[in-house]
Amino acid sequence: EDQVTQSPEALRLQEGESSSLNCSYTVSGLRGLFWYRQDPGKGPEFLFTLYSAGEEKEKERLKATLTKKESFLHITAPKPEDSATYLCAVGSTTSGTYKYIFGTGTRLKVLA
Amino acid sequence: DGGITQSPKYLFRKEGQNVTLSCEQNLNHDAMYWYRQDPGQGLRLIYYSQIVNDFQKGDIAEGYSVSREKKESFPLTVTSAQKNPTAFYLCASSIAGTGEETQYFGPGTRLLVL
Numbered sequence: 001e002d003q004v005t006q007s008p009e010a011l012r013l014q015e016g017e018s019s020s021l022n023c024s025y026t027v028s029g030l031r032g033l034f035w036y037r038q039d040p041g042k043g044p045e046f047l048f049t050l051y052s053a054g055e056e057k058e059k060e061r062l063k064a065t066l067t068k069k070e071s072f073l074h075i076t077a078p079k080p081e082d083s084a085t086y087l088c089a090v091g092s093t094t095s096g097t098y099k100y101i102f103g104t105g106t107r108l109k110v111l112a
Numbered sequence: 113d114g115g116i117t118q119s120p121k122y123l124f125r126k127e128g129q130n131v132t133l134s135c136e137q138n139l140n141h142d143a144m145y146w147y148r149q150d151p152g153q154g155l156r157l158i159y160y161s162q163i164v165n166d167f168q169k170g171d172i173a174e175g176y177s178v179s180r181e182k183k184e185s186f187p188l189t190v191t192s193a194q195k196n197p198t199a200f201y202l203c204a205s206s207i208a209g210t211g212e213e214t215q216y217f218g219p220g221t222r223l224l225v226l
Contacts, residue, residue: 004154031211043118043202043217051212087155091211098211100145102154 002027004090006103013110016077021106023088024070031091031098033071035064038085038105047073047086078110114139116218118203123223125190125197133188133221135203141216143209144186148172149200149220158201161186162209190223198225 007022025033032051036044048057050066057064061082063074073086085105092099116137125131137144143162147155157170161180175194180186186205190197200222204215 032213034214036217041200041220041222043116043219046214046216049214089155089215091213093211098209099157100211100215102147104152104154 002090002092002094002099002101004088004101004103006086006088006106008106009104010107011109013075013078013108015079015110015112018074018076018078020075021073021086021108022070023073023103025088025090025101026069027090027092027101029093031093033066034089034091034100035071035073036087036089038087040085044087075108078108080110080112083108083110116203116205116216118201118218118221120221121219123221124226125223126226128192130189130191131223133190133201133203133223135186135188135218136184137186137203137205137216137218138184139205139216140183141205141207142183143206144180145204145206145215146170146176146178146186146188147202147204149202155202158188160209197223199223 004025035047038044048064053068061076065072085107087105088103119134145160146158159178161167177189202220203218206215207213
């Protein structure tokens with residue numbers, strides 16, 4: 001069964017304390033891996049798309065990487081405004097049917 | 113500005129009542145989706161449409177209905193058959209729905225039961 005698991009469920013960091021969020025996946029046919037940021041009461045905001053193992057993308061303090069089994073979202077020197085829930089999703093194909101599978105997210109809190 | 117709009121932001125449903133959530137996009141995307149988000153759970157797919165006048169059931173379609181009469185619009189009706197409708201509903205769109213292109217989301221509608 002296709003599955004996406006994110007860890008940890010919640011993370012508290014001091015401002016400037018770098019860390020990584022994990023997204024592990026088991027899918028039959030990976031089409032793409034997507035990272036989103038979601039603030040409370042709002043829709044997810046797109047961050048990155050990764051397509052193949054070894055691929056990396058960066059945006060300000062965020063860097064996403066992809067292997068054959070997992071993706072990491074690295075946060076360097078975070079600030080309080082980085083506090084949000086980070087969602088990972090995988091696009092997959094099975095028997096000609098395409099679907100997106102979402103993880104349950106990591107709730108990040110950055111303390112000043 | 114291109115994007116996805118959802119209305120209303122909050123919606124209240126009475127027992128036995130059908131309610132409709134609006135979703136409009138001006139991104140010229142072919143594919144549109146409806147998800148339900150509950151605390152502690154990942155987004156769950158209700159319905160999706162890859163082309164006008166065609167749509168498919170997702171993982172939790174029971175108690176919901178949709179239509180896709182225009183490319184820009186994909187309204188979701190929560191029927192009285194949905195016994196636990198309280199949730200945050202998200203509409204999304206993507207270029208074609210092949211699993212490899214990015215989905216973009218609207219701001220969401222929170223549905224509450226009176």
